[in-house]
Amino acid sequence: MRTVAALVRHELRLLVSIGLWVARRRHGVRGGAAFPxxxxxxxxxxxxxxxxxxxxxxxxxxxxxxPAVRGVWFAVDVYTLVLVLGMHAASVVRPHVLGSGVLRVRQAGHVDLRIPVDRVARVRRELRTTHAAAEGELNLAVGSQTTVTLELAEPVVHTGLLGGRREVRLVRLYAEDAAGLVGALTPARTAPSPSPGRPPSRGLVEGRPGAAE
Known part of the structure; x- marks a missing residue:
């Protein structure tokens, strides 16, 4: 029953995405930088x-x-086309988003992973065309390619389409502007250094307030 409910929610997201696409709107981008x-x-x-x-x-x-069978078959084919259109629409209106200390990694309507930027230990441009399944890794290939690799200092929990949960420490994703995403994420994950204050006087350093005079 949970599987059916998860699939229904997914298909509803695809149908809603078609409406957003037609209206030229995007989902969850307000206040952040989008990476299609x-x-x-x-x-x-x-x-x-x-x-x-x-x-x-x-x-x-x-x-x-x-005619009866043909009508049913035609209806199934039309709905399949709608779902294909919904997959593309969801990919357009649900880009990756960087903002408020979080990188939101998405793929159409079935992946929506929030990664705190302070958990990103390393980020780099890396074009990969093969992705073997491995423990602790999440590969979000588009057209069999990923262009950005994230190594995490601490794992994040990824919830799959059907509700399965697992920890991931390495995420590979595809972004059209891979350099832009890496360039935006690098300063976002680096805390600013404290500005140097005025050095203390010699007397304070030595513990003798009158020694500097």
Whole structure:
């Protein structure tokens, strides 16, 4: 039952994302810096949508003698296309966001991980095209690529689409402006050094207030 509820919530997020996309609005960006990633998967989703259309046409011909079945199949294909559109829309309106001491790492409607910037030990640009599953690692590839790698000083808890929870210490993600994200995150995670004060007088250093005179 929990699995069904999680899938329903996910599909609702995709449908809401279509509305935000049409309205040219973004989700959760107010007051922060947005770093998009949707461009890297546009061609893939377009290709998938094209395959669904071709399949729908072919099945419509094959099932022309079974109107009831053809109607159900057509409805399923239309809903599949809506979900594909929703995946792309969610990727557009839900970018990565850096603000208020937190990096919000997202992927469409199924990943939304908040990483406090003070937990980021190292951040670097790193183009990777292969991602083997490993304990404590989260790979959010887009078009089979990641461009930024985050190493965390302390783990954060990632909750999966179906509610599974696990700790991650290394996160790889895709950002169209990888250099911009790394450049923005580096000063954000570095605490400013205290300004040097006026050096104490010799008398105070030696514990003899009159010695400086």
């Amino acid at each position: 990633y949707a461009r890297g998967q546009g061609v893939t989703l377009l290709g998938f949508g094209f395959v669904v259309v071709i399949e729908s046409v072919m099945m419509s011909v094959l099932l022309r003698g079974h």
